Amino acid sequence: MRVVLATLGTLGDVHPFIALALGMQARGHVPVFAGAESVHGIAERHGIEFHPVRPDGPQLIADTGMDEGQIARAIATDFDFIVNRVLVPYAEVTLADLQPVVAGADMVLASSFSIHARIAAQAAGVPLASALLQPITLLSAEDPPVLTRGETALVTLRRWFGPGAVRPLLRLAERRYAKGLRPFAAMRKAVGAPPFAGNEVLAGPLAVDRAIGLWSPAFFPAPGDVPPSFAQTGFVFYDGGFAGEGLSAEIEAFLAAGPPPLVFTLGSMAVYAEDGFYAASAEAARRLGRRAVLLVGEDLMERHRHLAGDTVLVAGYAPHSQIFPRAAAVIGHGGIGTTGQAIRAGVPQLVCPIFGDQFDNAARIERAGLGLSLPKRRYTSARASAAITRLLASATIAEQARKAGMAIAAEDGVGRALDALGLGKLG
Numbered sequence: 001m002r003v004v005l006a007t008l009g010t011l012g013d014v015h016p017f018i019a020l021a022l023g024m025q026a027r028g029h030v031p032v033f034a035g036a037e038s039v040h041g042i043a044e045r046h047g048i049e050f051h052p053v054r055p056d057g058p059q060l061i062a063d064t065g066m067d068e069g070q071i072a073r074a075i076a077t078d079f080d081f082i083v084n085r086v087l088v089p090y091a092e093v094t095l096a097d098l099q100p101v102v103a104g105a106d107m108v109l110a111s112s113f114s115i116h117a118r119i120a121a122q123a124a125g126v127p128l129a130s131a132l133l134q135p136i137t138l139l140s141a142e143d144p145p146v147l148t149r150g151e152t153a154l155v156t157l158r159r160w161f162g163p164g165a166v167r168p169l170l171r172l173a174e175r176r177y178a179k180g181l182r183p184f185a186a187m188r189k190a191v192g193a194p195p196f197a198g199n200e201v202l203a204g205p206l207a208v209d210r211a212i213g214l215w216s217p218a219f220f221p222a223p224g225d226v227p228p229s230f231a232q233t234g235f236v237f238y239d240g241g242f243a244g245e246g247l248s249a250e251i252e253a254f255l256a257a258g259p260p261p262l263v264f265t266l267g268s269m270a271v272y273a274e275d276g277f278y279a280a281s282a283e284a285a286r287r288l289g290r291r292a293v294l295l296v297g298e299d300l301m302e303r304h305r306h307l308a309g310d311t312v313l314v315a316g317y318a319p320h321s322q323i324f325p326r327a328a329a330v331i332g333h334g335g336i337g338t339t340g341q342a343i344r345a346g347v348p349q350l351v352c353p354i355f356g357d358q359f360d361n362a363a364r365i366e367r368a369g370l371g372l373s374l375p376k377r378r379y380t381s382a383r384a385s386a387a388i389t390r391l392l393a394s395a396t397i398a399e400q401a402r403k404a405g406m407a408i409a410a411e412d413g414v415g416r417a418l419d420a421l422g423l424g425k426l427g
Contacts, residue, residue: 001106001423006034006053006098006117007131011268012337013111014039016133016214019238020109021048023414028426034101034117042240053097053116055090063089068299072273075355079148083180083201087115091183095120095191102126109421112137112205115184123193129421130205132213134336135220136360137205138230139174141166142223146363148355150375155363163225174199206230212417215336218404219343220364231420234413235340239321247322254293254313255326261291261313262388263327265320267335270354271297275376277352278314281331282307283381288388293323321345329391331384333376334358334365343370346405348397350387352376369400 003024005017014035021031025048032049033039036056043050055063060071064085074081094116102108108121109129121128132138136145141163144154158166178199188195198207205211206227213222213232222232247255255261264281266274278294285292291311296304298316308314320338324330324345332338334351339361342349349371351362362373374387391397418424 002030002032002104003107003109003421003423004032004034004098004101004105004117004121005109006114007111008036008053008113009111010335010337012335013133014042015238015337016131016236017109017111018042018046018048018240019236019414020131020417022046022238023236023418024423027418027423029423032101032105034098045240051097051101054093055086060086068269068272072269075269079177079356080180082113083177087113087201088180088183091116091187095187099124099191107421107423110205110208113201115181115200115204118200118204118208119184119188119191119193123188123191128208130208130211131417132205132211132230133215134357134361135213135215135364136357138213138223138226139170139202140223140225141170142225143220144170146360148359149377150353150359150363150373152363174202177202210421212420214413214417215340216343216404216408216411216413218407219340219368219370231416233416233420234411235344235408236413236417237321237341237344239319239341247318248315251293251313251315251318251323254291255323258291258311260326260328261285261293262288262329262331263293263295263323264331265295265338266297266333266354267338268297270333270335271300273354277376277379278304278307280379280381280384282309282312284384284388285312287381287385290328290388293318293327295323329371329388331388334361334373336361339365343401343404344408346402348391348394348401350374350384350391352379368404369397370404371397371401 007013007017024031033043034051034053037052040050098116098120102120103124105126107127109131110117144158144166146152154166181200184200211230214236216234262285293313301316304314320341324342327347330342330349334353351365351373353359353362354376365371366373372387372391
């Protein structure tokens with residue numbers, strides 16, 4: 001089968017789709033990656049057919065007049081920015097890029113924000129599936145999400161009054177964020193796609209032929225109110241987003257020179273809006289007498305190089321699958337890619353959420369006994385060192401993290417996902 005994989009976002013959004021594409025190749029199917037031009041090199045490296053879809057990062061920077069840090073901060077503080085400055089303004093060109101690719105497909109697999117891919121598939125009559133990367137996308141009343149900035153009102157309401165009290169509020173949230181998505185209703189009509197009465201971002205990903213949940217039950221088992229179309233299949237991992245698959249010689253030498261370090265990371269986007277995170281982290285590590293690796297992003301090495309010392313290594317990037325298992329703990333932003341890699345590594349983690357799903361991921365890490373959380377807006381060297389001290393002192397968290405890592409090692413997330421999509425082995 002020829003399967004179009006459509007996604008946009010950071011490496012945490014892209015990597016799972018690359019993992020699935022490689023799995024499809026191994027089973028004899030033909031994956032076609034449709035995404036930002038920045039992904040072209042990754043796809044080309046693995047012989048995956050690639051089609052660019054606008055906008056990409058440089059175009060957003062040029063059109064908005066904002067730099068990477070300003071865009072990262074805008075996304076972190078305003079959900080409407082994604083809708084009003086990314087999804088809607090480029091809707092026509094994004095759809096135009098996708099339509100010819102989708103027309104020749106046997107299936108389309110879209111991410112939550114890939115509204116245009118869903119519309120293109122439905123207009124063309126191509127079977128449509130969604131890949132959900134994090135639990136918050138379920139909008140479950142049985143197990144409600146923790147909202148932006150860590151608001152737990154829905155969780156409390158569920159505990160006091162049951163899921164029936166939560167459902168109306170979830171529907172209200174859908175309607176609140178549907179107003180800015182009205183242009184997509186006109187787009188559906190223009191291209192002959194069926195109308196959709198729900199919220200294209202929040203409800204759309206579940207209103208498909210099949211939705212797969214790409215996270216492990218060791219992190220969060222799916223609740224009982226998921227739709228029949230949903231299947232939880234487990235984490236899928238890919239870790240080759242930058243050229244060079246292994247750890248650098250500098251990192252290898254640092255790891256070999258002493259005990260396991262603390263590893264601090266903000267993924268591939270939040271590094272541009274780190275606002276003192278790395279300086280506070282280096283100071284926290286020194287307070288604790290711990291070695292540390294700061295993963296600051298390849299573009300920002302010069303900005304942070306002064307933080308390096310005998311016990312602190314500043315590096316641009318390292319494959320999480322290779323450095324996390326050698327860490328004493330992972331301190332990250334709570335992006336689902338970073339979070340999943342830390343769980344797989346079997347190490348404790350301190351989650352420092354910034355925006356969106358990261359607060360929900362942080363709450364679920366704590367609930368699963370896999371780590372602690374400290375919102376980045378409250379992150380200082382003193383608070384970080386205190387939280388890391390508690391984290392490393394907990395034998396319970398260490399054991400739970402070890403067990404979760406073993407559970408994920410035994411899973412075949414890619415195989416289960418492809419089976420759920422009906423993409424069996426050929427021949």
